[in-house]
Amino acid sequence: MSANIFITEEEIDGDDDGPLAGTTVAIKDNISTEGVRTTCGSRMLEEYVPPYDATVVSRLKEAGATIVGKANMDEFGMGTTNETSYFGPTDNPAAPGRVPGGSSGGSAAAVAAGEADVALGTDTGGSIRCPAAFCGVVGIKPTYGLVSRYGLVAYGNSLEQIGPFGETVEDAAELLDAIAGSDERDATTHPEGDDSSYADAATGEVDGLSIGVPTELLEGADEGVVETFWDAIADLEEQGAEYHEVSLPSVEHAVEAYYVIAMSEASSNLARFDGVRYGHDADVEGNWNETFSQARKEGFGDEVKRRILLGTYALSAGYHDKYYKKAQDARAWVKQDFDEALSEADVLASPTMPVPPFELGESLDDPLQMYLADANTVPVNLADLPAISVPAGETDGLPVGLQLIGPAFGEEQLIRAGSAIDR
Amino acid sequence: MSDDAVSPEEVRHVAELARVDLADDEVDQFTRQFADILEYFETLDEVPEVDRDADLTNVMRPDEKRDSLDRTEALRNASETEDGYFKGPNVS
Numbered sequence: 001m002s003a004n005i006f007i008t009e010e011e012i013d014g015d016d017d018g019p020l021a022g023t024t025v026a027i028k029d030n031i032s033t034e035g036v037r038t039t040c041g042s043r044m045l046e047e048y049v050p051p052y053d054a055t056v057v058s059r060l061k062e063a064g065a066t067i068v069g070k071a072n073m074d075e076f077g078m079g080t081t082n083e084t085s086y087f088g089p090t091d092n093p094a095a096p097g098r099v100p101g102g103s104s105g106g107s108a109a110a111v112a113a114g115e116a117d118v119a120l121g122t123d124t125g126g127s128i129r130c131p132a133a134f135c136g137v138v139g140i141k142p143t144y145g146l147v148s149r150y151g152l153v154a155y156g157n158s159l160e161q162i163g164p165f166g167e168t169v170e171d172a173a174e175l176l177d178a179i180a181g182s183d184e185r186d187a188t189t190h191p192e193g194d195d196s197s198y199a200d201a202a203t204g205e206v207d208g209l210s211i212g213v214p215t216e217l218l219e220g221a222d223e224g225v226v227e228t229f230w231d232a233i234a235d236l237e238e239q240g241a242e243y244h245e246v247s248l249p250s251v252e253h254a255v256e257a258y259y260v261i262a263m264s265e266a267s268s269n270l271a272r273f274d275g276v277r278y279g280h281d282a283d284v285e286g287n288w289n290e291t292f293s294q295a296r297k298e299g300f301g302d303e304v305k306r307r308i309l310l311g312t313y314a315l316s317a318g319y320h321d322k323y324y325k326k327a328q329d330a331r332a333w334v335k336q337d338f339d340e341a342l343s344e345a346d347v348l349a350s351p352t353m354p355v356p357p358f359e360l361g362e363s364l365d366d367p368l369q370m371y372l373a374d375a376n377t378v379p380v381n382l383a384d385l386p387a388i389s390v391p392a393g394e395t396d397g398l399p400v401g402l403q404l405i406g407p408a409f410g411e412e413q414l415i416r417a418g419s420a421i422d423r
Numbered sequence: 424m425s426d427d428a429v430s431p432e433e434v435r436h437v438a439e440l441a442r443v444d445l446a447d448d449e450v451d452q453f454t455r456q457f458a459d460i461l462e463y464f465e466t467l468d469e470v471p472e473v474d475r476d477a478d479l480t481n482v483m484r485p486d487e488k489r490d491s492l493d494r495t496e497a498l499r500n501a502s503e504t505e506d507g508y509f510k511g512p513n514v515s
Contacts, residue, residue: 051496187482256464267441274442276511278500289442291512297444305443309434309453310460312441326467332475368459 003091005109006069008037018064020178025060026110026119029070030077031162032151033057040153041073041085041103044273044280044299054151055186056120056162056179063178068116072106075301076270077124077155079103080370081358082131084303089360094136094399098357101134103127104165108135111165118167118175122152124160125258126352126377129389132165133352133401136391138172138422139165140415141377143408144384145190147176148183154269156262159381169390169419173198176411192409201412202419207240209417212345214248217376221354224395229351232392232402232421239420246341246348250333251379257330258378259371260314260323266304267311273299306367331382338383342407347417350376352389352401376403386411390418428458 007029014020027033030040032050034057039045053061060067074084082105083089092100093113100109104121108131111119121128123141132139140163147162154160162179166172180193211233218226233243275281275295282294300308314323341348354376363370380387385405392402402421406414431454438445445453494507503510 048500051492051499184484253467253470256467257470259460260464260467271442274511276501277509281502286512288512288514293439293442293444296442297446300443302449305445305449306453306456308441308443309437310457313429313433313437313457313461314464316437316440323464323467326470328475329473330467330470332473333470336473367456368463371460 003093003109003113004072004088005090005106005113005115007039007041007072007087007106009069010036010067012036012061012067014061014064014066016064018062019174020060021064023065023118024068024116025065025175026069026071026107026116027057027067028073028104028107028119028121030073030122030153031057031120032153033067033070036070038070038153039087040077041075041087042299042301042304043086045278046086046280048278050151052151055148055183057151059179065178069110071104071110071119074103074105075304076153076266077103077122077127077160078266078303078307080130080373081363082106083360083364084301086301091360092135092357095134095357095397098359098398099134101131101353101357105131107165108132108137108139111135111137111167118171119165120162120175120179121165122160122162123381124156124262125381126374128163128165129352129377129387129401129403130374132389134357134399136399137165137167138169138391138418139163139389140172140176140411141380141387142176142180142411143192143386145188146180146193146386146409146411148186148189150183150185156265157269158265159258159262169388169415169422170199170202173202173415190409198411198415201415203416204420206236206417206420209236209241210346211236211241211243212246212341212348213243214251214341214348214350215245216248216251217350221351222356222395225351225354225356225400228393228395228400229402233349236417236420243349244345246345248337248341248379250330250337253330254334254379254382255371255375257327257334258374258382260327261331263307263311264315264324265311267308267315270304270308275299303367334379334382335384338379338385338405346406346413348405350403352376352403356395356398356400380405384408386414388414388418390421392421429454429461
């Protein structure tokens, strides 16, 4: 029973009525909850209790939802397997003995195990879609700017979005309706989602839908995953959709660009953790620099240190043009490629993850291999686009997710198409 | 491994810039891993220069006084405070 899904279990009741009355929600532990410990899966914030709610949390309370706990996660959102959490890995309820995927693994596992009806995660490079695929549930990465990030502990601001998990596309869409829309506390939010009715779009109607399949996102994927993917596409064809192949040459460089940008933003964001105003206090004698460095040595795990150092390196004098500037070029190229492909298709489709869920402990020693597993999800964050991962079936008894990518603020189309797969 | 792979000294230097103390075995481990990762990042050299058309607008609000966190709430997570202020170690 101890799947280690929650870091903190705590029942917080929402308002009496509202569209989510009677719905239980798990919240990823990097989203601030007033009066309830918010750890980011890190020793650094083991005792941190935020004095305010994130905007998404206030909106859930207003919608009547009941929060049931703070879900386990890779430390500060950094990981693909949920194994970098200071609080230990989560077991995958859909494939016991395997990882639930990262970094929102606890949130996906909570839904898969029936511990919550729906859940909130965050997606910087695939952290909602990866665990959705590995745990056999639905996850939506919204368009950048659709959902407020106020109260989210920042990792990679230009890339990350809060988004929903559900057992069905309709459940996830209903949760998205509750959290989407502009917020005066987050200047990057957009009014597009203000009066949304995404749940109503879950009609399963795909007659005439045009699907582009980027060939680059099938290369190198596990054979069983590719087979399951094509079965799902064939199923959509039977329901009236048509597909054609498209090429996205830029995605060959998306993983490098993503990690350079994410690590650079992380090194700057995580500079705030010095153990003085909040966070782990090293309890050593010394000046500011010495105690600061010691608090960070003790408070951060390996993956977080790795990314802070690589990000600092990429931004340091002499390397900025070589890494960061080039990564921004690659980002612009990826955006152009997606624009072009989406001018000739309603949605793009690929396997969410190129592989089925890893065994627990299988892959921690080689960070580069882990980064490469994000090849199909990171291009979407670079291009600020929405995407959904829907269970597509199994290979050798392990869940496989299908990813659909749409144009900016094209959530309704994704939800409509996604709901045709999960029925 | 490329010629300009990082050395243990460079890893220590970056760690100092980032204010993260490292144990000796961490320096060794990161030196090895950074060589692989940075070599992979170098494939960005193949990326062509791309025009970016940033479609951005400023979001402003009137500069009016509003409520903020009260002092007790703001200080509640600090390990040391004095007279309503955060208390930190000496700067030098």
